[in-house]
Amino acid sequence: MLELxxxxxxYGRAQVLRELSLTVETGEILCLLGRNGxxxxxxxLATMGLLPLTAGAVRLDGREISRLPAHxxxxxxxxxxxxxxxxxxxxxxxxxxxxxxxARRSGPETLEEVLTLFPRLRDRYQQRAQxxxxxxxxxxxxxxxxxxxxxxxxxxxxxxxxxxxxxxxIRRVIVQMRETGVAVLMVEQRVDAVLSVADxxxxxxxxxxxxxxSAEALxxxxxxxxxxxxx
Amino acid sequence: MEIGPYFxxxxxxxxxxxxxxALTAVGLSLVFGVMRVVxxxxxxxxxxxxxxxxxxxxxxxxHPALGFAAALVIAPLIVGGLAAAADMTIxxxxxxxxxxxxxxxxxxxxxIQQVTLMTYGPEARPVEAPxxxxxxxxxxxxxxxxxxxxxxxxxxxTSYKLAVMAAAAAVLLGVWALMARTRIGLxxxxxxxxxxxxxAFGIPVERVYALVFGLGAGLAALAAVLIVPIxxxxxxxxxxxxxxxxxxxxxGGLGSLPGTVVAAVLIGLSDGIISVFFSPTLxxxxxxxxxxxxxxxxxxxLFGTRAA
Ligand SMILES: Nc1ncnc2c1ncn2[C@@H]1O[C@H](COP(=O)(O)OP(=O)(O)OP(=O)(O)O)[C@@H](O)[C@H]1O
Ligand SMILES: [Mg+2]
Numbered sequence: 001m002l003e004l005x006x007x008x009x010x011y012g013r014a015q016v017l018r019e020l021s022l023t024v025e026t027g028e029i030l031c032l033l034g035r036n037g038x039x040x041x042x043x044x045l046a047t048m049g050l051l052p053l054t055a056g057a058v059r060l061d062g063r064e065i066s067r068l069p070a071h072x073x074x075x076x077x078x079x080x081x082x083x084x085x086x087x088x089x090x091x092x093x094x095x096x097x098x099x100x101x102x103a104r105r106s107g108p109e110t111l112e113e114v115l116t117l118f119p120r121l122r123d124r125y126q127q128r129a130q131x132x133x134x135x136x137x138x139x140x141x142x143x144x145x146x147x148x149x150x151x152x153x154x155x156x157x158x159x160x161x162x163x164x165x166x167x168x169x170i171r172r173v174i175v176q177m178r179e180t181g182v183a184v185l186m187v188e189q190r191v192d193a194v195l196s197v198a199d200x201x202x203x204x205x206x207x208x209x210x211x212x213x214s215a216e217a218l219x220x221x222x223x224x225x226x227x228x229x230x231x
Numbered sequence: 232m233e234i235g236p237y238f239x240x241x242x243x244x245x246x247x248x249x250x251x252x253a254l255t256a257v258g259l260s261l262v263f264g265v266m267r268v269v270x271x272x273x274x275x276x277x278x279x280x281x282x283x284x285x286x287x288x289x290x291x292x293x294h295p296a297l298g299f300a301a302a303l304v305i306a307p308l309i310v311g312g313l314a315a316a317a318d319m320t321i322x323x324x325x326x327x328x329x330x331x332x333x334x335x336x337x338x339x340x341x342x343i344q345q346v347t348l349m350t351y352g353p354e355a356r357p358v359e360a361p362x363x364x365x366x367x368x369x370x371x372x373x374x375x376x377x378x379x380x381x382x383x384x385x386x387x388x389t390s391y392k393l394a395v396m397a398a399a400a401a402v403l404l405g406v407w408a409l410m411a412r413t414r415i416g417l418x419x420x421x422x423x424x425x426x427x428x429x430x431a432f433g434i435p436v437e438r439v440y441a442l443v444f445g446l447g448a449g450l451a452a453l454a455a456v457l458i459v460p461i462x463x464x465x466x467x468x469x470x471x472x473x474x475x476x477x478x479x480x481x482x483g484g485l486g487s488l489p490g491t492v493v494a495a496v497l498i499g500l501s502d503g504i505i506s507v508f509f510s511p512t513l514x515x516x517x518x519x520x521x522x523x524x525x526x527x528x529x530x531x532x533l534f535g536t537r538a539a
Pocket of ligand 2: 040041042083155
């Protein structure tokens with residue numbers, strides 16, 4: 001279970017997150033919805049320990065990971081697929097995955113599992129990440145995070161700019177992660193995509209978590225979507 | 232003597248400069264590439280290497296080769312250790328902010344220089360070369376009755392100078408292998424490409440930085456140990472290598488190791504040749520002019536890639 005307990009964070013003197021709280025149960029997909037600039041990416045960065053918290057705590061299965069130095073957070077079992085992929089561009093697919101594997105000393109069987117999920121990466125194994133297509137890059141970014149054997153997985157707009165078949169491939173993998181008991185926290189702009197995978201949705205506005213409700217309830221009543229993400 | 236033998240002599244001298252410069256500049260380039268820190272104190276790490284080499288050679292005594300061999304190991308280790316400590320106590324606290332680290336390394340430059348002046352003194356002191364057989368070089372000339380080989384007076388080098396070139400080449404190959412072929416090299420390159428993502432994948436970036444800063448300083452110290460039997464150890468000797476390293480790193484492309492080596496050879500050779508035929512000052516002027524041209528027409532350097 002991943003728990004953000006009243007976290008505040010920002011950039012320099014500009015505060016972005018204001019006592020934001022949410023929890024993601026194991027085997028659950030929670031979607032963050034909110035306008036551009038609402039603080040979704042900032043939430044991810046603060047959870048990963050890449051931005052210092054000014055208040056609050058982040059707990060993973062009860063352990064307070066926000067006390068750890070940033071490089072120990074992934075080792076506790078947090079996998080991160082950042083917005084814009086941020087691959088190690090000059091490294092090959094194999095090397096990008098190796099860095100993922102090393103973080104929690106995952107063995108070759110983990111690599112096999114990940115490559116089975118994304119067979120395309122096996123064909124591109126010695127190719128530099130920079131030269132992959134956008135969809136392949138997104139697969140690699142996801143695969144790299146899965147190499148950690150994460151307990152919780154953070155995905156920041158994983159389907160941005162992808163064609164439907166690619167979105168479907170990523171979606172299948174995310175659902176599969178849920179089945180194995182991973183807590184999935186996902187940012188997604190497209191509401192139809194959200195509703196097809198999410199168990200629960202939390203709206204975020206001005207760095208604060210507002211309403212939180214089941215995807216089921218949201219499907220019945222679209223009004224909230226209009227209010228928090230409509231233009 | 233005609234111009235040919237002179238030219239060869241100048242080229243050999245330039246090649247020694249190039250070898251030492253390549254090592255020093257690769258150290259600077261590595262630090263800038265991975266950490267984005269412009270290390271103004273780099274020349275002082277070079278100087279410290281030479282001064283410590285003198286101290287070690289004095290302490291060991293016996294055959295010059297013994298003291299030199301000891302210095303070759305000990306000086307880079309001490310200097311690398313000092314640099315890593317400076318990184319952890321000073322640069323880390325500044326959060327590696329580009330401007331503040333420049334100011335901090337300027338401060339470090341003066342501290343190292345003044346402490347050396349107070350302890351080692353203002354004298355220039357030599358370290359004896361471990362070996363130094365004079366090797367005369369033949370030249371051909373056209374005399375009556377055809378070509379003949381002769382040994383022009385003054386055309387010679389020493390076995391030690393050739394060894395410096397070989398050692399520099401070997402070390403550079405080692406650095407390349409470290410970066411391209413080892414796990415620690417992979418971790419360093421990942422840190423260089425995206426510091427935040429390196430952290431997000433469990434790479435202890437602070438430790439990588441300390442290692443890289445130590446390695447960069449250690450390379451400068453190693454270069455100094457190699458050159459100190461040819462040029463003496465002096466507390467102000469760091470200025471020239473610093474200037475030339477910056478020239479080389481800018482021409483070669485910031486952070487590009489192959490570019491740095493090519494530029495070092497280019498600048499080292501031209502420095503040697505122009506110094507012999509004209510004057511060392513002209514050599515520096517031309518090198519600086521070259522930097523200006525590169526900055527205007529190819530700001531990313533000869534081998535650098537344009538920042539995205
Ligand atoms: N590096 C930064 N320095 C200063 N302010 C920043 C920085 N990154 C983001 N911000 C500010 O923080 C706020 C939240 O940004 P954030 O990236 O978290 O938004 P987001 O919800 O992810 O938006 P989007 O949907 O566009 O990705 C914005 O107002 C943004 O301008
Ligand atoms: Mg965002």
